[in-house]
Amino acid sequence: MTGAADDVILSVKGVSLAFGGVRALTDVSFSVRKGSITAVIGPNGAGKTSLFNTISGFYRPRAGEIVFGGRNLAGTAPPERARLGLARTFQNIALFRGMTVLDNIKLGRHAHMQTGLLDALVYRGRARREELALRAEIEERIIDFLEIQHIRNAPVATLPYGLRKRVELARALAMRPRLLMLDEPVAGMNREETEDMARFILDVKEEWDVTILMVEHDMGMVMDISDHVVVLNFGQVIAEGSPATVQADPAVIAAYLGAGDLGRRLSAPEAA
Amino acid sequence: MDWLFLTEVFLAGLGAGALYAVTGVAFVLIYKATRVVNLAIGEILMLGGYAFFGAAAGWHLPAWIALPVAVLSGALVGAVVERGLIRPMLGESPISVFMVTIGLGSILAGFVQVVWGADPLRLPEFMPSAPIFLGEAYLAPKVAYGFLAAMLVLAACVSALRFSRGGVALKATAADQGAAYSVGIDVPRVFSLSWIVACAVAAGAGVLVGAIGGISPTMGVFGLSVLVVVIVGGLDSMVGALVGGLLIGVVEAFAGTFLGGEYKFLVTFSIMILVLMLRPYGLFGTHEIERL
Numbered sequence: 425m426t427g428a429a430d431d432v433i434l435s436v437k438g439v440s441l442a443f444g445g446v447r448a449l450t451d452v453s454f455s456v457r458k459g460s461i462t463a464v465i466g467p468n469g470a471g472k473t474s475l476f477n478t479i480s481g482f483y484r485p486r487a488g489e490i491v492f493g494g495r496n497l498a499g500t501a502p503p504e505r506a507r508l509g510l511a512r513t514f515q516n517i518a519l520f521r522g523m524t525v526l527d528n529i530k531l532g533r534h535a536h537m538q539t540g541l542l543d544a545l546v547y548r549g550r551a552r553r554e555e556l557a558l559r560a561e562i563e564e565r566i567i568d569f570l571e572i573q574h575i576r577n578a579p580v581a582t583l584p585y586g587l588r589k590r591v592e593l594a595r596a597l598a599m600r601p602r603l604l605m606l607d608e609p610v611a612g613m614n615r616e617e618t619e620d621m622a623r624f625i626l627d628v629k630e631e632w633d634v635t636i637l638m639v640e641h642d643m644g645m646v647m648d649i650s651d652h653v654v655v656l657n658f659g660q661v662i663a664e665g666s667p668a669t670v671q672a673d674p675a676v677i678a679a680y681l682g683a684g685d686l687g688r689r690l691s692a693p694e695a696a
Numbered sequence: 697m698d699w700l701f702l703t704e705v706f707l708a709g710l711g712a713g714a715l716y717a718v719t720g721v722a723f724v725l726i727y728k729a730t731r732v733v734n735l736a737i738g739e740i741l742m743l744g745g746y747a748f749f750g751a752a753a754g755w756h757l758p759a760w761i762a763l764p765v766a767v768l769s770g771a772l773v774g775a776v777v778e779r780g781l782i783r784p785m786l787g788e789s790p791i792s793v794f795m796v797t798i799g800l801g802s803i804l805a806g807f808v809q810v811v812w813g814a815d816p817l818r819l820p821e822f823m824p825s826a827p828i829f830l831g832e833a834y835l836a837p838k839v840a841y842g843f844l845a846a847m848l849v850l851a852a853c854v855s856a857l858r859f860s861r862g863g864v865a866l867k868a869t870a871a872d873q874g875a876a877y878s879v880g881i882d883v884p885r886v887f888s889l890s891w892i893v894a895c896a897v898a899a900g901a902g903v904l905v906g907a908i909g910g911i912s913p914t915m916g917v918f919g920l921s922v923l924v925v926v927i928v929g930g931l932d933s934m935v936g937a938l939v940g941g942l943l944i945g946v947v948e949a950f951a952g953t954f955l956g957g958e959y960k961f962l963v964t965f966s967i968m969i970l971v972l973m974l975r976p977y978g979l980f981g982t983h984e985i986e987r988l
Binding site for chain 2: 480482501502503506507511512514518519520521522523531532534595599
């Protein structure tokens with residue numbers, strides 16, 4: 425790894441977050457290299473989702489700063505961060521219920537349409553139309569890519585869990601992000617669905633040139649596809665490095681021993 | 697049965713119902729965007745009537761200026777209330793926010809009483825007064841024009857919701873705030889705009905209601921009928937507010953004519969209870985499906 429600063433797309437520097445007296449994150453620092461898949465792991469309650477919510481701007485850190493693409497994000501609201509190229513999915517799937525798959529995906533481009541209330545009614549010329557056509561084309565590519573053509577007009581509420589996860593990923597991709605944050609992309613999925621999702625994540629990185637930051641519990645999947653792993657425990661970074669380094673780290677094994685099975689899987693991961 | 701008489705009662709009911717519907721839409725707009733049950737909607741409507749009175753009778757402005765004054769003062773109240781009272785309550789329990797709106801209603805009712813006194817007042821006439829006949833049925837002109845104005849506002853609201861980006865942002869916010877925020881929708885702005893537009897609409901409706909029945913500090917009870925309307929129609933449904941409004945208007949007109957005015961609420965609230973028992977989310981409301 426060359427440590428050049430322009431190689432880094434996101435750096436989290438000394439971030440602390442507290443809810444009243446509860447310290448959710450303490451002096452968390454790490455960076456995400458452009459074009460990598462970085463995974464944040466840690467036991468339940470370690471602060472992974474809090475970290476995500478801080479990066480996407482839902483929570484304001486008590487201390488520290490987050491720099492994205494060379495820009496300090498302090499004081500920017502989530503919509504502004506979305507425009508800068510930060511997209512995310514949610515642990516519990518946050519889709520727009522009552523809308524179809526296609527409508528959900530279309531809303532992903534909302535961030536980039538800097539128009540007011542009345543603009544939709546006003547004719548905006550050729551450049552505008554061409555841009556809209558381009559966007560429609562991108563949406564089609566996303567739908568093809570994630571293999572959800574058959575459900576494009578289905579209401580999202582009727583879809584099975586695995587497909588909803590995929591639609592949420594499609595919506596995030598429609599935002600044309602530079603950094604895609606996935607909060608437990610394969611939680612609750614069976615083996616086959618997990619493998620599909622892992623393949624999609626790798627393809628997103630390769631074909632769409634998107635950097636990935638993900639929180640995940642499935643150790644097999646994390647170790648298979650990540651370039652860099654950050655381990656959180658009780659709101660602190662206890663280890664980071666390549667999957668192999670992290671797996672061998674005694675502090676990590678200790679943190680996971682409470683979870684028994686996970687600890688063993690970490691020190692002796694199953695072959696994929 | 698005298699069909700002509702029945703038709704006239706029916707038309708009068710539709711006229712009143714249109715005003716319920718348009719106020720119901722204001723209520724739904726706020727509920728959709730912010731999940732706040734705004735019990736002060738009747739008092740904001742009242743304030744619109746008084747603002748018109750103040751501008752038209754107090755400052756002797758012509759009606760075509762007084763009407764925008766009333767609508768704009770509604771918008772202003774909406775903006776101030778959202779920023780000053782509702783935004784700070786974000787994340788509090790819905791009951792607390794609900795209580796805040798009840799308090800707001802009392803404050804507004806007290807305010808108009810301090811400024812304009814407790815006696816009922818008549819708005820200066822501003823609508824054409826030539827009698828209107830549909831076929832042979834007579835229709836009070838104010839009721840007819842009120843109906844038309846309400847329908848225009850309703851059509852504008854429904855098409856804005858359907859076709860404008862603001863409408864899309866509102867629907868997305870209503871479906872999932874976190875997701876809306878993360879795809880770049882300025883959720884706090886959606887909150888503000890929904891309160892501003894809703895209170896402006898309610899204030900405009902207040903001018904129409906006041907033109908028909910006069911204004912008084914107790915005019916806020918209109919909000920009680922609106923509450924029935926939106927519960928029957930579905931708290932988060934514009935179509936529900938429209939259908940519910942017309943339905944409750946007509947039912948009240950018939951109940952008032954054949955049973956007597958004191959039975960109006962008995963009948964409409966009975967309908968409300970019936971709807972709550974059979975379809976708790978209202979006739980057109982979203983039946984929240986959770987599949988986990």
